[in-house]
Amino acid sequence: MLTLYSYPTLFGVADNNGYGLKVFAFLKLAGVSFQHEHLFDASAAPRGQLPYINDDGVAVGDSDAILAHLSTSRQLTIDAGLTATERDQNLLFSRLLDDLYWVMSFSRWKDERFWPAFRDALLAEHSSLDAAGLDRARQYNFQRYAAQGIGRFEPAAAYARGLDDLALLARRVPPEAFVHGHLPTSADAAIYGFLANIYFSPIPTPLKLFLVEQPNLVKHCETIHGTVMQQ
Incomplete structure (x- = not known):
């Protein structure tokens, strides 16, 4: 199961940090099922930063690295048509x-x-x-x-x-x-x-x-x- 760990909600958005919300939106737009866990403490995260994901035991930090990992591991087509x-x-x-x-x-x-x-x-x-x-x-x-x-x-x-x-x-x-x-x-x-x-x-x-x-x-x-x- 894929779990996204990111900062909590604020002002009606799913993450009050741009990087975590970027990953959240990417997962939604790409049709990927996931659990969303909200944290304030990033000490256990890769590089000590949020967001990160746990993808069936594989931890990946950094929003761009997360998108690249998911695009490859799940063969996502959201960017397939880009030049x-x-x-x-x-x-x-x-x-x-x-x-x-x-x-x-x-x-x-x-x-x-x-x-x-x-x-x-x-x-x-x-x-x-x-x-x-x-x-x-x-x-x-x-x-x-x-x-x-x-x-x-x-x-x-x-x-x-x-x-x-x-x-x-x-x-x-x-x-x-x-x-x-x-x-x-x-x-x-x-x-x-x-x-x-x-x-x-x-x-x-x-x-x-x-x-x-x-x-x-x-x-x-x-x-x-x-x-x-x-x-």
């Missing part, structure tokens, strides 16, 4: 979303304007959490941001990076279809994973305010969300 150029584009989307991740995380944990609302939402939805534990998690994230670099940015400069990422997505996601045509692929799952964690949040970060003004991104996010949450 070499489209596969190259998927890699570019993946790297762009890596950049967007840090800005989105910065907006939740680092920015003093939005941290209280994010903290209170977690506490309201997950009774196992407490304020002291979230403060410790916040300090840990500060260390990560400093090491990665985004923590050395002033907020306006940090958001400029994320807004550039969203603007590029707004130029590349078609208004009436999915990224590569009329059927969703892994690229759509990946984009949804991050957009949904911005779009469905009520917290008015600069990323959220920009995203809601992009009708094609809103439609893409709502379409994928409706599909994966009904299955």
Whole structure:
């Protein structure tokens, strides 16, 4: 049996982290049956990071590695029709979303304007959490941001990076279809994973305010969300 281990829900999405939601959406869109276990503690995960899967005793971490493993082991066809150029584009989307991740995380944990609302939402939805534990998690994230670099940015400069990422997505996601045509692929799952964690949040970060003004991104996010949450 396949089990996905990822962070818990928030704001109506199946994982409050873009990478875990990406894998969740991929599994749903590809028609793969799985169990979903939510964790806050990633210490037992490969590389100490979520998400990861246990595939009949084989543990695989890293969202891209998970998608590659499942595509091969289950001979999934979700990306079978992609051209070499489209596969190259998927890699570019993946790297762009890596950049967007840090800005989105910065907006939740680092920015003093939005941290209280994010903290209170977690506490309201997950009774196992407490304020002291979230403060410790916040300090840990500060260390990560400093090491990665985004923590050395002033907020306006940090958001400029994320807004550039969203603007590029707004130029590349078609208004009436999915990224590569009329059927969703892994690229759509990946984009949804991050957009949904911005779009469905009520917290008015600069990323959220920009995203809601992009009708094609809103439609893409709502379409994928409706599909994966009904299955």
